[in-house]
Amino acid sequence: MGARPQFAKAAAVSRAVANLSQAGRHIVERLLHTGQHYDDEMSDVFFRELNMREPDWNLEVGSGTPAYQTAAAIQGVFEVLGEWRPDAVIVYGDTNATLAGAIAAMQRQLPLAHVEAGVRTNNLFHAEEMNRVVADRLSRWRFCCTLHNRATLEAEGLDDGSCFSGDTMLDNYRHFLPAMDAGVLEREKLHTGSFVLCTVHRAENVDHQYRLTDILDAVIQTQRDILPVVFPVHPRTRKAAEELGYSSRLVEAGVRLLEPIGFRSTQALLENCHLVLTDSGGLQREAYFAGRFSVIPWEYASWPELVEAGWASVGGVEKQVLVNRIAGAPGPRRVENNGLFGDGQAGKRIVETLMSDSA
Ligand code: UD1
Numbered sequence: 001m002g003a004r005p006q007f008a009k010a011a012a013v014s015r016a017v018a019n020l021s022q023a024g025r026h027i028v029e030r031l032l033h034t035g036q037h038y039d040d041e042m043s044d045v046f047f048r049e050l051n052m053r054e055p056d057w058n059l060e061v062g063s064g065t066p067a068y069q070t071a072a073a074i075q076g077v078f079e080v081l082g083e084w085r086p087d088a089v090i091v092y093g094d095t096n097a098t099l100a101g102a103i104a105a106m107q108r109q110l111p112l113a114h115v116e117a118g119v120r121t122n123n124l125f126h127a128e129e130m131n132r133v134v135a136d137r138l139s140r141w142r143f144c145c146t147l148h149n150r151a152t153l154e155a156e157g158l159d160d161g162s163c164f165s166g167d168t169m170l171d172n173y174r175h176f177l178p179a180m181d182a183g184v185l186e187r188e189k190l191h192t193g194s195f196v197l198c199t200v201h202r203a204e205n206v207d208h209q210y211r212l213t214d215i216l217d218a219v220i221q222t223q224r225d226i227l228p229v230v231f232p233v234h235p236r237t238r239k240a241a242e243e244l245g246y247s248s249r250l251v252e253a254g255v256r257l258l259e260p261i262g263f264r265s266t267q268a269l270l271e272n273c274h275l276v277l278t279d280s281g282g283l284q285r286e287a288y289f290a291g292r293f294s295v296i297p298w299e300y301a302s303w304p305e306l307v308e309a310g311w312a313s314v315g316g317v318e319k320q321v322l323v324n325r326i327a328g329a330p331g332p333r334r335v336e337n338n339g340l341f342g343d344g345q346a347g348k349r350i351v352e353t354l355m356s357d358s359a
Helices: 004-022 040-049 066-083 096-107 127-138 147-155 168-179 183-187 209-225 235-243 246-253 263-272 281-289 304-308 319-327 346-358
Strands: 089-092 112-115 141-144 162-164 196-199 229-232 256-258 275-278 294-296 312-314
Touching: 004 040, 004 089, 004 168, 004 281, 004 346, 040 263, 066 096, 089 096, 096 112, 096 127, 112 127, 112 346, 141 147, 141 346, 147 162, 168 263, 168 281, 168 346, 183 263, 209 229, 209 235, 209 246, 209 319, 235 246, 246 256, 263 281, 275 281, 281 294, 281 304, 281 312, 294 319, 304 312
Parallel strands: 089 112, 112 141, 141 162, 196 229, 196 275, 229 256, 275 294, 294 312
Antiparallel strands: none
8 A cells, every 4th residue: 555545445454354363363464555645644644543553664655756656666565575475465446556566466476456446437548547457457356346346347357356345445434433533623613514525636637727727716616606615635736726826716715725634534524514526536435425425526437336326426627517516416315225335344355255265
């Protein structure tokens, strides 16, 4: 793992490992952090809030081009796997750390497991698509969050070794709900049901000036005409917004700009917002777990099952189009427990499958 969304996924698997270990099974898990994310609020906070132990290795790769991040991490993981040969290597999600871990494991001829397999936008130019496709292709075990992901793999001829485990993020969502940090509402003077939670970080949005300005203009208009907006800002987005002169415009309009926030504050905002505006694949799933609709400022659906089930909309980011989409979106609703993302036991299923197959 190396980037923010992966820590939570790994936490669910680590909990399952700890439970099995306590029940007397012999199992050792070691954690490797590539160091792609390194700020306290992008990395350490998740280890604290998700009760994770320190990683056994941190490669401290840091920021740079995708080529640099991937190459440095491949070399680092390769060296670690030369010192310690596990029975299986697990990679999570679709970041550069996922790609690096998958390649290094193969170069060491170690069996690979991919958690969150079978997600596709079917556009290899999206930063994460290649990472997922390669990780899936190289893996002996592919653990899918949804049946749709499982069907995608089957259609690609990757049936063998693929299973519907459910989503580790649902495991975490349920596990940590009683410990959410509701203090964030007081600190930001927010009232239940009366604000929009917004995050934007995808390279496809942030790195294109015309898209980012449209999205940020829509955020400003939402704040003025619809509902207050709370906007924890990813470092990539903060940098781009500052360069375009938008940070001050957002603040002047009254948008609450926050530093990136941890898992427990995010959960409290999700449980109390009216709806979510996000281009994050993880946050839109958590919004669904919280019974909140996601307006996605992107034309592609990473999770088409959420769009089909009426919990998210994809579409254009032209300012007025986006504002109309936000204004027309439904508010909080009850989620029927239909098991779309499993039963909250994905971590356990993943570890038990690996244990029985590696025995
Ligand atoms: C990465 C993942 C993306 C994931 C996202 C979650 C890839 C290809 N992308 O994108 O899939 O959804 O993480 O956040 O792996 N920065 C900091 N502090 C940090 C980390 C980053 O300031 O701790 C800044 C740096 O200026 C860096 C920029 O953010 O250049 C982008 O970080 P990077 O890790 O390259 O990509 P993300 O946009 O975070």
